[in-house]
Amino acid sequence: MTNCHFLFCIARLFVVWLCVTDLVNNNTTRENMSVFGVDLGNLNSTVGITRNGGIDIVINEVSKRETSTVISMTEQERFIGESGLDRAVRNCNNTINCVKRFIGARIDDPAIESEKRFLSCPTSGDDQGRLMFDVAYNGETVSLYPEQVLAMFIQQLRKYVNRETTVDPKMPADVRDAVITVPCFYTPEQRRLVIQACEMAGVNAMSLLNETTASSIDYGIFRGSSLPEKESEAQIVLILDVGYGATTAALTAFWRGNLKVLARKYDMYLGTREVDWTLSQHFAAEILNKYKVDVNENKRARIRLLAACERVKCLLSGNMCAPLNIENLMDVDVNINSFQRGEMETACAGVADRLKTLLVSVIEESGVAADKIASVEFIGGGCRIPMFKRAVEEATGKAPSFTLNASESVARGAAITAAVFSPKFQVREFVTYEQTHFPVKLAYFQENATSVSSVPFLPNVNKIVSLVGKGDFYPKMLEVTVKRADSFSLYAFSDPENEAVKSLFPQGKYVTGEWTIGAASKPTNGEVKIRVRIQANGLVAIEGASTQETYEVEEIEEKKDPENPEKEAEKITVKKQKTRRAELSVTPNVTLLGHAPEAVVKCRKLEEEMNNRDLLVNRTKDAKNELESYILDNRSRIGDGGAWSDFVSADDKSKFLNMANDYESWLYEEGSESTLEEYTLRTAALKNIGAPAQQRWRMWDDIPFALTQFIPKAQAVRDNAISNIGKFAHITEDEIRAVAARAEDAIVWAQVEVETYQKAPKFQNAVLTPATFDTKIKEIETAVKVVLAKPIPKPPKEEKPAAPAAAEKAEDAPPAAPASDESTQVPKPDELD
Numbered sequence: 013m014t015n016c017h018f019l020f021c022i023a024r025l026f027v028v029w030l031c032v033t034d035l036v037n038n039n040t041t042r043e044n045m046s047v048f049g050v051d052l053g054n055l056n057s058t059v060g061i062t063r064n065g066g067i068d069i070v071i072n073e074v075s076k077r078e079t080s081t082v083i084s085m086t087e088q089e090r091f092i093g094e095s096g097l098d099r100a101v102r103n104c105n106n107t108i109n110c111v112k113r114f115i116g117a118r119i120d121d122p123a124i125e126s127e128k129r130f131l132s133c134p135t136s137g138d139d140q141g142r143l144m145f146d147v148a149y150n151g152e153t154v155s156l157y158p159e160q161v162l163a164m165f166i167q168q169l170r171k172y173v174n175r176e177t178t179v180d181p182k183m184p185a186d187v188r189d190a191v192i193t194v195p196c197f198y199t200p201e202q203r204r205l206v207i208q209a210c211e212m213a214g215v216n217a218m219s220l221l222n223e224t225t226a227s228s229i230d231y232g233i234f235r236g237s238s239l240p241e242k243e244s245e246a247q248i249v250l251i252l253d254v255g256y257g258a259t260t261a262a263l264t265a266f267w268r269g270n271l272k273v274l275a276r277k278y279d280m281y282l283g284t285r286e287v288d289w290t291l292s293q294h295f296a297a298e299i300l301n302k303y304k305v306d307v308n309e310n311k312r313a314r315i316r317l318l319a320a321c322e323r324v325k326c327l328l329s330g331n332m333c334a335p336l337n338i339e340n341l342m343d344v345d346v347n348i349n350s351f352q353r354g355e356m357e358t359a360c361a362g363v364a365d366r367l368k369t370l371l372v373s374v375i376e377e378s379g380v381a382a383d384k385i386a387s388v389e390f391i392g393g394g395c396r397i398p399m400f401k402r403a404v405e406e407a408t409g410k411a412p413s414f415t416l417n418a419s420e421s422v423a424r425g426a427a428i429t430a431a432v433f434s435p436k437f438q439v440r441e442f443v444t445y446e447q448t449h450f451p452v453k454l455a456y457f458q459e460n461a462t463s464v465s466s467v468p469f470l471p472n473v474n475k476i477v478s479l480v481g482k483g484d485f486y487p488k489m490l491e492v493t494v495k496r497a498d499s500f501s502l503y504a505f506s507d508p509e510n511e512a513v514k515s516l517f518p519q520g521k522y523v524t525g526e527w528t529i530g531a532a533s534k535p536t537n538g539e540v541k542i543r544v545r546i547q548a549n550g551l552v553a554i555e556g557a558s559t560q561e562t563y564e565v566e567e568i569e570e571k572k573d574p575e576n577p578e579k580e581a582e583k584i585t586v587k588k589q590k591t592r593r594a595e596l597s598v599t600p601n602v603t604l605l606g607h608a609p610e611a612v613v614k615c616r617k618l619e620e621e622m623n624n625r626d627l628l629v630n631r632t633k634d635a636k637n638e639l640e641s642y643i644l645d646n647r648s649r650i651g652d653g654g655a656w657s658d659f660v661s662a663d664d665k666s667k668f669l670n671m672a673n674d675y676e677s678w679l680y681e682e683g684s685e686s687t688l689e690e691y692t693l694r695t696a697a698l699k700n701i702g703a704p705a706q707q708r709w710r711m712w713d714d715i716p717f718a719l720t721q722f723i724p725k726a727q728a729v730r731d732n733a734i735s736n737i738g739k740f741a742h743i744t745e746d747e748i749r750a751v752a753a754r755a756e757d758a759i760v761w762a763q764v765e766v767e768t769y770q771k772a773p774k775f776q777n778a779v780l781t782p783a784t785f786d787t788k789i790k791e792i793e794t795a796v797k798v799v800l801a802k803p804i805p806k807p808p809k810e811e812k813p814a815a816p817a818a819a820e821k822a823e824d825a826p827p828a829a830p831a832s833d834e835s836t837q838v839p840k841p842d843e844l845d
């Protein structure tokens with residue numbers, strides 16, 4: 013039915029470095045040589061970087077390798093990551109967590125109601141029903157799209173990357189290329205929105221990557237030659253990721269240099285937070301019973317209980333029983349002692365059963381016999397929970413293994429993939445065969461079509477071509493031939509016949525691409541060849557369209573007369589039809605998926621403004637602290653009895669003390685929340701008196717000390733001069749003694765100067781500085797050098813040498829030596845310093 017054929021069935025995708033030393037090493041650009049990979053989690057996120065030395069996990073400002081995916085907005089500033097988590101309870105109305113869940117969400121989606129159990133920030137919908145978070149910021153209620161919030165978070169992660177890669181603080185690194193992982197159930201629209209979130213944060217998302225695939229890459233790449241050579245003998249590994257919000261299981265085949273996703277299943281609502289939630293409901297009932305307060309009625313209390321349940325769950329991973337203690341929860345102190353692990357497992361049995369079902373179904377779908385599975389690699393926060401480990405064993409017959417780093421493997425795979433996509437790295441071949449989850453089709457209208465096909469959501473098409481079906485692997489490139497001679501529209505859509513598509517695509521938005529193909533300027537053969545690329549990020553791109561144009565040319569032909577071969581050939585003009593390939597214009601509808609480009613630019617500006625405001629708030633805080641500590645630290649120094657007290661005039665002293673006292677009270681009153689300018693102005697006013705006082709106080713010790721250093725140096729210069737007496741015939745003793753005397757004089761001068769300085773009032777600025785002495789030393793040194801460097805006069809031709817020393821020298825010199833040589837020869841004085 014289709015007239016489409018593959019250009020490359022399977023493109024080479026992942027290529028990995030030979031070894032660490034193969035990575036390009038260029039010190040001059042090293043700071044910006046890195047790329048990073050982000051494991052974006054509902055609870056925690058991890059960032060890996062690839063640079064010259066290999067892959068590293070980046071630490072955040074509190075030196076943790078994982079950063080909470082929390083954004084807490086306040087009136088003035090944003091707290092992102094760990095600092096956001098600190099405010100999650102007290103600022104719950106303006107705190108956003110699980111932002112990843114809400115990317116592309118619609119306000120009327122029934123699933124959103126269940127999501128809101130974990131969200132404390134109010135939401136609303138835009139004019140198209142897209143979900144937005146309503147937060148109080150900068151004196152007003154601001155509605156933010158989830159992707160804007162994600163942009164803030166990515167921006168924060170990028171700061172960690174930049175800090176990590178900055179070698180010289182004067183040249184801060186500015187790393188922008190990244191690969192972001194997403195859940196495999198993200199729709200093309202959600203993927204597009206993640207890319208746009210990166211744009212808003214100024215990050216170039218080179219590609220997106222499915223989470224389990226990222227960790228498969230981390231698994232496969234470093235196993236190299238320990239893997240079987242042939243696909244038929246491939247090692248089958250089940251990668252299981254039980255995260256906070258969702259669980260994915262991928263059955264993957266590994267053989268040398270290759271990995272192939274055989275089957276993948278997910279449960280969007282199975283995660284460790286389901287355990288937290290179940291526990292919280294269990295405890296809420298107990299608290300209602302015991303303390304007569306309903307936690308579910310109070311948002312803050314609900315969040316606190318949820319957080320406390322998370323701790324209980326963690327404790328029960330290592331212990332058989334744990335207490336639940338929450339102080340002042342709706343005015344009661346909750347103390348529930350010795351909650352047993354068994355009780356948790358009974359309460360959460362349904363959650364563990366869902367995990368078993370998922371594992372059984374993924375193995376079933378792959379068609380691989382359970383005993384062919386070499387290992388079950390368990391990652392994600394859920395891998396620490398004993399009942400989940402048991403569920404794995406019961407469903408697969410294998411104890412889970414923990415070869416992969418549970419919290420870092422996805423980020424590492426993403427960082428490796430970032431290196432693959434970046435031209436900055438040299439990499440070795442490693443092929444990844446991804447599995448398609450959403451079948452993608454192409455649709456258009458063909459005139460006089462003999463067979464017609466239709467889909468309800470695209471009324472104006474009659475031809476449908478399958479691009480990737482379930483079980484196909486990609487990225488790939490293919491060519492589709494369309495019978496059209498004029499301009500026409502092309503659509504890409506995800507096929508709703510597929511269950512996953514039907515359940516995941518909101519409001520029947522199945523169309524994921526729309527392009528207008530331009531008409532040719534000349535008559536054509538009525539066929540357009542479309543080059544389609546299914547990108548590694550899962551989105552469809554039309555790379556080009558071309559047709560065969562027909563055109564006429566006039567050619568001159570020579571026609572020979574067969575009768576008369578001697579006669580000159582006759583030239584005649586003939587018209588010829590020729591064809592040539594012509595590229596047609598391809599115009600994508602850029603507003604179809606995600607936000608319009610202008611809207612993204614606007615969000616980028618807003619993000620920059622908010623970032624600048626955060627910077628200003630930080631600088632203002634610093635300036636306030638500086639003023640505060642200046643007063644506390646230096647007031648007592650200037651005050652009577654303080655170290656600097658004698659080094660300010662009485663006027664300045666009282667001025668300084670008055671200012672310091674005034675500013676101190678101001679800081680506690682109207683100045684408690686002032687501007688950067690107000691703080692710096694006041695600090696500067698204090699410094700105006702304080703800094704010179706400190707300087708004079710320093711000099712009081714420094715100048716006498718400099719004198720003690722000066723005297724031996726000057727003496728050395730003098731002694732050096734004197735030691736040269738009699739060494740050179742052309743330098744007289746008088747000359748040398750004269751410069752030696754200058755050194756002597758300098759010593760006397762310095763002693764007098766210092767004495768005068770010490771007699772003057774201490775609050776007067778010294779005329780002297782230690783540098784004055786250095787200058788003096790240089791001066792006398794130079795004077796000595798000049799004398800000793802005096803050129804030897806040219807010996808008169810006939811005259812006898814005047815001094816024996818000079819005579820010896822003259823004899824040594826070859827008679828024919830050019831005079832110029834001698835005149836430039838400067839005798840080297842003995843050491844001068």
Ligand SMILES: *[C@@H]1O[C@H](CO)[C@@H](O)[C@H](O)[C@H]1NC(C)=O
Pocket residue numbers: 036037038040041
């Ligand atoms: C190192 O960086 C310089 C300056 O950017 C560039 O000209 C040079 O080609 C780089 N060398 C390598 C080996 O990449």
Ligand SMILES: *[C@@H]1O[C@H](CO)[C@@H](O)[C@H](O)[C@H]1NC(C)=O
Pocket residue numbers: 039
């Ligand atoms: C590159 O940087 C390393 C470490 O900073 C240094 O040891 C090495 O000498 C540098 N190499 C070049 C060619 O500058």
Ligand SMILES: *[C@@H]1O[C@H](CO)[C@@H](O)[C@H](O)[C@H]1NC(C)=O
Pocket residue numbers: 102103104105312
């Ligand atoms: C959050 O908003 C609700 C409703 O506007 C309000 O009652 C509550 O006091 C707020 N909570 C906090 C912590 O500000």
Ligand SMILES: *[C@@H]1O[C@H](CO)[C@@H](O)[C@H](O)[C@H]1NC(C)=O
Pocket residue numbers: 040041042043044183184185186
């Ligand atoms: C990194 O790139 C940024 C922006 O392009 C530039 O300002 C910075 O100087 C670069 N740093 C280094 C060390 O090259």
Ligand SMILES: *[C@@H]1O[C@H](CO)[C@@H](O)[C@H](O)[C@H]1NC(C)=O
Pocket residue numbers: 055056076078079080393394419
């Ligand atoms: C999330 O990160 C924090 C550290 O920031 C860590 O203590 C916690 O265990 C992590 N949670 C999970 C489920 O990995």
Ligand SMILES: *[C@@H]1O[C@H](CO)[C@@H](O)[C@H](O)[C@H]1NC(C)=O
Pocket residue numbers: 416417418419420
């Ligand atoms: C992952 O690796 C880091 C660094 O080696 C280590 O600190 C951490 O404990 C590991 N996590 C797990 C779950 O193995």
Ligand SMILES: *[C@@H]1O[C@H](CO)[C@@H](O)[C@H](O)[C@H]1NC(C)=O
Pocket residue numbers: 195196197198220221222446447448449450548549550
């Ligand atoms: C990721 O997962 C989606 C959905 O399961 C699938 O269609 C796609 O092929 C996978 N791979 C990539 C690279 O996106």
Ligand SMILES: *[C@@H]1O[C@H](CO)[C@@H](O)[C@H](O)[C@H]1NC(C)=O
Pocket residue numbers: 459460538
């Ligand atoms: C379609 O059919 C009509 C009528 O038979 C004909 O005029 C037209 O050229 C055909 N179009 C194409 C593209 O073949």
Ligand SMILES: *[C@@H]1O[C@H](CO)[C@@H](O)[C@H](O)[C@H]1NC(C)=O
Pocket residue numbers: 526601602603604
């Ligand atoms: C692009 O798609 C949007 C959303 O479906 C639609 O409203 C708009 O009209 C389309 N634009 C063009 C130029 O076709």
Ligand SMILES: *[C@@H]1O[C@H](CO)[C@@H](O)[C@H](O)[C@H]1NC(C)=O
Pocket residue numbers: 073095623626627630
């Ligand atoms: C402001 O300071 C806080 C804490 O020191 C830090 O976490 C945050 O990243 C800073 N913000 C900016 C924009 O630098």
Ligand SMILES: *[C@@H]1O[C@H](CO)[C@@H](O)[C@H](O)[C@H]1NC(C)=O
Pocket residue numbers: 638641642643645646699702703706
């Ligand atoms: C005290 O004053 C000196 C001189 O102005 C300044 O360098 C120093 O930072 C001040 N101390 C504090 C804690 O601000």
